[in-house]
Amino acid sequence: MRIRFTKMQGAGNDFVVLDETRQRLDLSPAQYRWLADRHFGVGADQVLSVRPSPAAGVDFEYVIHNADGGEVEQCGNGARCFARYVRDSGLTSRDTVRVKTLSGVIEPCLNADGRVTVDMGPPVFDLPSVPFDAAGLSPHADGGWQKWHLALATSAGSPIVPVAVLSMGNPHAVQEVEDVDTAPVLTQGPLIETHSRFPKRVNAGFLQMVGRSHVRLRVWERGAGETLACGTGACAAVVAGIRLGRLDSRVDVQTRGGLLTIEWAGGDAPVFMTGPAVTVFEGEIEIPEQP
Numbered sequence: 001m002r003i004r005f006t007k008m009q010g011a012g013n014d015f016v017v018l019d020e021t022r023q024r025l026d027l028s029p030a031q032y033r034w035l036a037d038r039h040f041g042v043g044a045d046q047v048l049s050v051r052p053s054p055a056a057g058v059d060f061e062y063v064i065h066n067a068d069g070g071e072v073e074q075c076g077n078g079a080r081c082f083a084r085y086v087r088d089s090g091l092t093s094r095d096t097v098r099v100k101t102l103s104g105v106i107e108p109c110l111n112a113d114g115r116v117t118v119d120m121g122p123p124v125f126d127l128p129s130v131p132f133d134a135a136g137l138s139p140h141a142d143g144g145w146q147k148w149h150l151a152l153a154t155s156a157g158s159p160i161v162p163v164a165v166l167s168m169g170n171p172h173a174v175q176e177v178e179d180v181d182t183a184p185v186l187t188q189g190p191l192i193e194t195h196s197r198f199p200k201r202v203n204a205g206f207l208q209m210v211g212r213s214h215v216r217l218r219v220w221e222r223g224a225g226e227t228l229a230c231g232t233g234a235c236a237a238v239v240a241g242i243r244l245g246r247l248d249s250r251v252d253v254q255t256r257g258g259l260l261t262i263e264w265a266g267g268d269a270p271v272f273m274t275g276p277a278v279t280v281f282e283g284e285i286e287i288p289e290q291p
């Protein structure tokens, strides 16, 4: 099957965008994996599908597949690129759109300075909703909130890692580190991602507090490995830092791929994320029926 695609990136988190507003492609997980493959396909962290609105009051449906081919609930950097794509392709004439995802409706808005702000909805702390299995564990008080101690089994020993656990529609486990550049992202990331306490796996954040309104972050993403930036990961890290009493309500998040700005007023207020959304190139490709 020959398809057209648009390659985009938001703070270095990169995407293959597929326009399915006129025709569903009905790709298989293996075909999503093939598209995301950096040697045999186009190459991306996630594949984003733009589909027609499923209901009144919503402009589009936004379907997200990780590089491993699995469909997921939310993608923050992808939401910004989604908004840029539908505007630049003429699918909408509005700068703000309402978009249905697996985890609910989000509202990206194109700003005059070229960045995009997304209302990502409120964070979720209910552990079964993350989902996180806390059976037999006791939380450890930390600042104004709590952390959970995960036992990891690595070749270099069995570290206990204290993580803050929450959902931005997708699951996140956030740990604080002294320096993201030396943090054990590549060794602990996959162990946290597949930890048995996370039945749907989890995105593993490594958060360095620089100041009360400035942090550095690396994320080992569920289904994609370490990415240059993770939008929902930045939201989750800032929300955790605010609840732990270490961050103010507006925080600049320096990722390896660029700067994201996260704002959260606390409680059940929505989280706002602002950052870049860039079209890299457009192309066509022949997808194998069975890659």
Ligand SMILES: N[C@H](CCC[C@H](N)C(=O)O)C(=O)O
Residues within 6 Å of the ligand: 013, 045, 046, 066, 072, 073, 074, 075, 076, 077, 078, 170, 171, 203, 221, 222, 223, 224, 227, 229, 230, 231, 232, 233
């Ligand atoms: N890997 C994530 C999906 C993509 C999230 C990330 N790319 C973002 O910008 O939020 C998950 O499995 O939940």
